[in-house]
Amino acid sequence: MAVSLAATVVFFIVGLIISAIIIFVVTKFLGEREGFGTALLAALAGAIIYALAYLLLGHGLLAALIGGFVWLLALGSLYSMGWLKALVVALVVWIVAAIVGFVLPTVIGPL
Numbered sequence: 597m598a599v600s601l602a603a604t605v606v607f608f609i610v611g612l613i614i615s616a617i618i619i620f621v622v623t624k625f626l627g628e629r630e631g632f633g634t635a636l637l638a639a640l641a642g643a644i645i646y647a648l649a650y651l652l653l654g655h656g657l658l659a660a661l662i663g664g665f666v667w668l669l670a671l672g673s674l675y676s677m678g679w680l681k682a683l684v685v686a687l688v689v690w691i692v693a694a695i696v697g698f699v700l701p702t703v704i705g706p707l
Contacts, residue, residue: 608643615639615689618696622688628675641670 613636620635649663664686672682 612636612639612643614696614700615642615693618692619685619689622685622692623675626681626685626688628677630675634674638671638674641674642667645670 616632616636616639619638620632623630623635645666646660646663649659649666653659653662668679668682668686671677671686672679675682675685677685
């Protein structure tokens with residue numbers, strides 16, 4: 597079954613917004629002052645970075661590690677934070693996103 601371009605765009609936008617909300621909440625919790633726009637930019641940067649890493653390196657551990665490293669650079673730059681704080685933010689975002697990704701599809705029940 598082919599997925600339409602419109603459905604793909606909608607899923608991407610919804611995922612981007614959910615990711616931005618998670619990044620926004622986590623960074624606020626850890627004392628950052630930037631607004632939602634920065635979180636949205638961080639989510640978009642992460643999507644682009646990981647897409648490029650997987651496109652260039654394939655779907656494997658190396659692509660995930662390099663993509664994660666480059667996203668840490670972007671996150672640290674966008675929020676003007678050091679490596680350790682960027683790593684903590686990234687880990688908390690990853691954990692919360694995994695929980696949301698597990699819970700969210702079950703909220704509406706079976707289709």
